[in-house]
Amino acid sequence: MRNGSGRKRVPSSGAHRGGGRQHAHGALRAERPGARGRRPAGRRRSVDLGAVGDAAAVSPVLRTAAAYGWRLIVVGAAVYAVFVALGRFHLVTLAVFLALVLTALLEPVIRLLSRGMPRWAAVTVGLLCSALLLFGVLSLIGANVAGEWAGLRREFGGGVTRIERWLQGPPLHLRGGTLSHVQEWVSRFVSSHRGTVISTALSGVDRLVEVLTVVALALFCSVCFLHSGDRMWRWFGGQLPTNGRNPVHLAGRTAWTTFTGYTRGIVVVAATNAVLVGVALFVLGVPLAVPLAVLEFFAAFVPLVGSPVALAVAAVVALAAKGPIVAAVVILLIVVIGQLEGHVLHPLVMSRAVRLHPVVVALSVVCGGVTAGVLGAVVAVPLVSVVWAVFAALRANRAGTLPAG
Numbered sequence: 001m002r003n004g005s006g007r008k009r010v011p012s013s014g015a016h017r018g019g020g021r022q023h024a025h026g027a028l029r030a031e032r033p034g035a036r037g038r039r040p041a042g043r044r045r046s047v048d049l050g051a052v053g054d055a056a057a058v059s060p061v062l063r064t065a066a067a068y069g070w071r072l073i074v075v076g077a078a079v080y081a082v083f084v085a086l087g088r089f090h091l092v093t094l095a096v097f098l099a100l101v102l103t104a105l106l107e108p109v110i111r112l113l114s115r116g117m118p119r120w121a122a123v124t125v126g127l128l129c130s131a132l133l134l135f136g137v138l139s140l141i142g143a144n145v146a147g148e149w150a151g152l153r154r155e156f157g158g159g160v161t162r163i164e165r166w167l168q169g170p171p172l173h174l175r176g177g178t179l180s181h182v183q184e185w186v187s188r189f190v191s192s193h194r195g196t197v198i199s200t201a202l203s204g205v206d207r208l209v210e211v212l213t214v215v216a217l218a219l220f221c222s223v224c225f226l227h228s229g230d231r232m233w234r235w236f237g238g239q240l241p242t243n244g245r246n247p248v249h250l251a252g253r254t255a256w257t258t259f260t261g262y263t264r265g266i267v268v269v270a271a272t273n274a275v276l277v278g279v280a281l282f283v284l285g286v287p288l289a290v291p292l293a294v295l296e297f298f299a300a301f302v303p304l305v306g307s308p309v310a311l312a313v314a315a316v317v318a319l320a321a322k323g324p325i326v327a328a329v330v331i332l333l334i335v336v337i338g339q340l341e342g343h344v345l346h347p348l349v350m351s352r353a354v355r356l357h358p359v360v361v362a363l364s365v366v367c368g369g370v371t372a373g374v375l376g377a378v379v380a381v382p383l384v385s386v387v388w389a390v391f392a393a394l395r396a397n398r399a400g401t402l403p404a405g
Contacts, residue, residue, distance in 0.1 A: 090372070095214045097379060099221035103229065104263040106130060110226050123226045127219070137294065144290040250397055251390045258389040262382045265349045270300035272345060273307055273337055277314065280333050284326050286318045300341075302377045303361050305369075307341060308334055356385060 106126045113122035224232070233252060237245050278293030286292070292314045299306035311334040319327035342358070356364075361381055368380025 090375075091210060091214055092217070094375060095217035096221055098214070098218035099225060100259065101263055102130070102218065102222040103225040104260040105267065106222075106226060107260070119227055123223060126226070127223065141291050141294055145288065247394060247397070250393055254389050254393040255386045258386050259382055262385055266301055266303075268349050269341060269345045270297045273297070273300045273341060276337060276340075277311065277333070281314060281318075281330070284318065284329060285322060286314065286326065286330070287321050288317060292317065302374070303346075303365060303381050304342075304358070305365055305377065308338060311337065356381070356388065360384065 109129075110119075110122045110126045113125055117125075237249055237252075240248055274293045274297035277296040278289055281289035281292055292310070295313065296307060296310040299310035302309075311330065315327050315330040315334070318330045364380040364384045365377050368376035368378075368383075370376070372379070
């Protein structure tokens with residue numbers, strides 16, 4: 001449509017005019033320096049783009065590694081603090097651990113006895129029977145050593161001579177009298193360090209007092225756990241906040257189930273190894289078969305390491321008393337029992353309690369031994385097993401996949 005001047009007139013509408021006014025009003029508000037404290041739209045957009053660019057410059061792998069890294073540092077510091085605290089009170093820690101082991105072993109017996117007598121009477125009878133069994137085993141070991149001591153000295157005397165002749169032959173070809181020189185050096189060392197030996201013996205008295213204290217505290221704690229352990233646990237759970245009781249109850253139940261399963265399983269494995277070793281040494285005619293079998297029983301509590309060490313001691317005794325052929329048979333016995341323990345007994349007896357890879361077990365034993373000696377090597381595997389079982393149970397509970405019971 002053209003006007004009088006011949007130009008084309010563009011029709012205008014109220015919406016267009018209103019939109020123009022709103023655009024102009026918005027532009028004035030954006031240019032006004034004090035309009036609600038907002039920055040200009042162009043500047044805000046440039047800052048956002050810069051932040052996105054900085055975030056995109058960091059690799060996702062690096063961000064994930066950093067997130068896990070500081071968490072691992074915090075967890076490592078917490079674990080180190082726990083071990084330092086336990087090291088400060090190592091006697092109390094050892095006593096509580098022994099009390100838990102004794103409780104795990106005696107709980108089925110006490111539960112069976114409590115069906116026909118009061119709980120306190122069942123605990124008393126169970127502890128007395130356990131003490132009698134322990135003293136009986138120790139008496140058997142003492143009688144066996146005393147009965148074979150004279151013959152053992154004669155056999156060791158001839159065995160040392162045989163070992164010396166064997167070392168002089170191929171492939172070692174040691175010079176004659178080497179063992180005699182070693183014995184003389186040991187005698188001179190003991191004579192020159194007699195004061196150190198005496199002080200060590202005197203410090204052994206302090207160690208004996210510590211051992212008796214640990215045993216007494218372990219017995220006291222075990223009596224309390226066996227008699228009223230469930231009431232103690234319920235009281236502890238009642239002191240927690242309401243929203244934290246269920247996870248703590250689940251963690252405690254899982255930890256105790258895993259610990260009892262491991263303790264009873266390792267006792268079965270150790271007893272089986274001890275019986276096999278005792279029978280084999282008796283058939284081979286190796287002296288001190290019963291004490292060596294008992295040594296194998298206690299050494300089996302250190303997985304993967306203890307049993308070979310105990311059998312190595314038996315091989316040395318067999319070498320000195322019966323010669324290299326019997327010692328070789330004992331070394332073969334080490335291999336056979338190790339395979340039986342690793343491929344039959346552990347999967348059959350302890351598969352439900354301990355679900356750890358053998359590499360994890362080996363690393364746990366080594367780290368525990370480096371940290372706290374023999375005690376650390378004994379405690380490491382059950383501790384790692386309990387921690388892993390609790391973690392898996394809590395994770396399954398959060399995911400809603402925890403099995404019933």
